Amino acid sequence: MGAIFQRIFKWMPLILFILLLFIDRDIFIHVFGYICLLIIYTVILVARILNARDEWHSDPKTSKISGDKNIQKMSDFLEKMDGLSEEE
Numbered sequence: 001m002g003a004i005f006q007r008i009f010k011w012m013p014l015i016l017f018i019l020l021l022f023i024d025r026d027i028f029i030h031v032f033g034y035i036c037l038l039i040i041y042t043v044i045l046v047a048r049i050l051n052a053r054d055e056w057h058s059d060p061k062t063s064k065i066s067g068d069k070n071i072q073k074m075s076d077f078l079e080k081m082d083g084l085s086e087e088e
Helices: 002-022 028-058 060-066 074-087
Strands: none
Touching: 002 028
């Protein structure tokens, strides 16, 4: 069930684009259904992003360096991550 949901979610932007091309804008139920589907997709996407952020900050590896103010670039972050992996 989870794999099916992930596959549908992966292809949802394409599905929404195709539906946008094919909906009849004069029929209220088509427009209402499309907008509801778009809002549901947006809510799920934002929830997944917020969940990933919470997991990132709770991960013991990354929480050590997530609050470091000396990191200015991605290369600085990668160096810190390499340093953490060498310690283990």
